[in-house]
Amino acid sequence: MLILALLIALLAVVVAMFVLRRWTGRLASLATLLAGAIMVLWLAEVGLLPGTEGPLTPYRPVVPGLDR
Numbered sequence: 001m002l003i004l005a006l007l008i009a010l011l012a013v014v015v016a017m018f019v020l021r022r023w024t025g026r027l028a029s030l031a032t033l034l035a036g037a038i039m040v041l042w043l044a045e046v047g048l049l050p051g052t053e054g055p056l057t058p059y060r061p062v063v064p065g066l067d068r
Contacts, residue, residue: 003041011033 010031017027043049 003038003045006034006038006041010038 011032011036012026017024017031020027040049
């Protein structure tokens with residue numbers, strides 16, 4: 001739900017950049033901040049950040065014949 005809200009806010013900022021054509025630098029900085037927050041939340045949801053359960057955790061199941 002938070003990702004959806006951030007995506008809507010990002011869309012609003014991008015539209016504002018094209019419509020207003022004013023404060024483009026500040027709006028671009030805000031868009032970058034929103035995109036970074038979306039990326040961090042998505043990576044945490046997928047499990048690719050340290051401290052989250054995911055495919056890159058050190059506690060992987062042992063596969064007979066493949067693990068030594």
